Amino acid sequence: MTQPAGARTDPGAGSEGSPGDVRSPEPWPAGRVLVVTATYNESESIAALVDRVLAVDPRLQMLVVDDDSPDGTGAIVLAAAATQPRLHLLIRRGRRGLGSAILEGFRAARGHGFEVAVNMDADFSHAPDDIPRLLAALEPIGAPPMDVALGSRRVPGGRIVGWPLSRHVTSLLVNWFSHWIIGVPARDSTTGFRAVRLGILDRIPGPFEEGYAFLEDMLWRIDRAGGRMIEVPITFTNRVEGTSKAGMRQTLEGAVALLRMALRSWWP
Ligand SMILES: Nc1nc2c(ncn2[C@@H]2O[C@H](COP(=O)(O)OP(=O)(O)OP(=O)(O)O)[C@@H](O)[C@H]2O)c(=O)[nH]1
């Protein structure tokens, strides 16, 4: 990838960085909540998503962690970041997995002094307007703060719109396995829409699963560390633009990772 104008390649604050990574300019404005979105070939939706997220609340900032998408997603975000100080970008060399992108985003958030990260997908399956409800759920009235608020499709009020039967079956199986075999205390452990109080990262050093199974792995580790989580009902809408990034390879890697996690939880 040719380095776009306005970018830099040295490691930024709060992220381990790798040679060849490209970042939008520093410093970032101070903030409390950073929305982290991992992208791979999401050029059809990313510009609209950025606009919608940053319009939800003027205090929100957003970081896109792109794995050098061949369709130019990173360049779109970098151009937008040139005029929007609340938007940030990390482009990593090569496809390195959803989980590792989210984790790197969370670590960058922590390194830049943010207190909370909100993870969401780039395909509008997660509604930006639901972000305030997730953030509010982290601070329940009259109860101790939560570490994680999950945007959940599997609590009363939660919905899935537009999935074929095969997706429902796979998702139910994975959630069943994750809950009853691995022991993740959530009904929707596969949701990619979640607000996380970043201080919990200090108590769960990893190493983490790097692909899609990171989503379940992170919750398992947070529970083991005594972290508290709550599920907030959301409506999940199947992507209408772009294509799924969860191909056969990612699905197989995810299945192997779930088995590995089951072994680890039964025989630590
Ligand atoms: N940086 C990075 N992002 C990824 C990678 N794989 C997937 N993503 C992003 O992770 C998010 C979830 O991927 P999706 O393809 O929507 O997966 P899904 O929701 O299970 O499947 P569909 O919605 O049916 O496509 C999207 O924003 C993707 O662009 C990866 O290897 N690296």
Ligand SMILES: [Mg+2]
């Ligand atoms: Mg999706």
